[in-house]
Amino acid sequence: MRVIAIGECMVELAPVGDGLFTMGYAGDTFNAAWYLRRLLPVTASVSYLSAVGTDAVSDRMLDFMAAEGIITDHVQRVPERSVGLYLIQLNNGERSFAYWRSSSAARLLAEDATRLDRVLDGADLIYLSGITLAILDADARSRLMASLAHARAAGSRVAFDPNIRPSLWPDTATMLQSITDLAAGADIVLPSYDDEARHFGDPDPAATAQRYASHGEALVVVKDGPRPIVTWQAGKSEHHPVPVPAAPVLDTTAAGDSFNAGFLASYLAGAKLSKAVSAGTSLAARVIAGPGALVRSAVEFAT
Ligand code: ADP
Numbered sequence: 001m002r003v004i005a006i007g008e009c010m011v012e013l014a015p016v017g018d019g020l021f022t023m024g025y026a027g028d029t030f031n032a033a034w035y036l037r038r039l040l041p042v043t044a045s046v047s048y049l050s051a052v053g054t055d056a057v058s059d060r061m062l063d064f065m066a067a068e069g070i071i072t073d074h075v076q077r078v079p080e081r082s083v084g085l086y087l088i089q090l091n092n093g094e095r096s097f098a099y100w101r102s103s104s105a106a107r108l109l110a111e112d113a114t115r116l117d118r119v120l121d122g123a124d125l126i127y128l129s130g131i132t133l134a135i136l137d138a139d140a141r142s143r144l145m146a147s148l149a150h151a152r153a154a155g156s157r158v159a160f161d162p163n164i165r166p167s168l169w170p171d172t173a174t175m176l177q178s179i180t181d182l183a184a185g186a187d188i189v190l191p192s193y194d195d196e197a198r199h200f201g202d203p204d205p206a207a208t209a210q211r212y213a214s215h216g217e218a219l220v221v222v223k224d225g226p227r228p229i230v231t232w233q234a235g236k237s238e239h240h241p242v243p244v245p246a247a248p249v250l251d252t253t254a255a256g257d258s259f260n261a262g263f264l265a266s267y268l269a270g271a272k273l274s275k276a277v278s279a280g281t282s283l284a285a286r287v288i289a290g291p292g293a294l295v296r297s298a299v300e301f302a303t
Pocket of ligand 1: 193223224225226229244249252253255257259280281282288
């Protein structure tokens with residue numbers, strides 16, 4: 001089993017009090033890759049396809065990925081650029097984020113079509129998100145979509161989380177069209193209902209599932225926070241209740257990313273849809289009981 005996640009990992013600065021911050025690494029597709037690495041057997045490989053700079057902070061990020069078991073062979077080094085950064089701020093218990101990512105190296109991850117084809121060739125699962133698409137310019141997006149289509153034709157499966165972030169896109173029409181196009185060429189689409197309702201105007205999660213299903217052949221799994229997950233597969237819709245987490249909800253960062261990883265690891269191992277959904281919701285329940293995106297206590301490495 002060869003898994004390739006595509007996107008941007010950023011430096012995270014999280015407050016620890018007295019104006020001090022700790023440094024970590026996170027980013028939606030990277031978070032999912034990190035959870036997948038822990039869930040999948042050691043015989044599986046999990047690679048990250050991205051780009052970083054040639055500076056010391058980029059070196060540290062790559063060292064971190066490698067130490068976590070993620071293959072970094074497909075992270076390109078781009079001189080003159082560096083990694084993106086975000087800062088978590090706490091105001092009366094409410095978290096807000098400030099980003100410095102507009103000229104990060106990761107924006108250049110899809111400059112070379114031949115390289116994309118070579119890296120994706122033979123992958124069993126390719127995982128990406130709407131954020132992966134949003135950080136690319138129009139030409140790079142087209143190159144990536146063409147390589148994905150190529151890989152799919154050769155037997156790879158593509159899983160896509162629309163993760164709609166308007167601030168990263170040039171305009172709304174491009175955002176909605178690009179997300180729709182990518183989803184139409186994916187095998188598994190993993191949207192979150194609140195994003196979809198806000199930007200596509202879906203009246204309920206079943207409408208989200210149906211909309212994505214109508215564009216292609218994909219299995220659609222719609223997350224909706226503590227409310228039931230709605231799946232759509234081969235014309236059949238199902239509701240799957242989300243169990244009340246055993247531990248109180250502390251921080252919902254990476255709820256969707258960890259759900260996706262739990263779901264995909266189980267589904268690709270051959271589990272039935274409802275069992276794979278439970279694997280996703282039970283991992284997400286443990287992740288939201290801990291702080292930050294990468295919650296070590298939520299998941300041990302598989303053997
Ligand atoms: P995203 O992080 O992409 O917005 P959601 O908020 O829909 O995704 O959450 C993803 C999954 O995490 C849900 O399907 C559910 O399993 C779990 N989850 C999120 N919030 C809660 C919550 N408050 N209580 C229980 N489970 C939750």
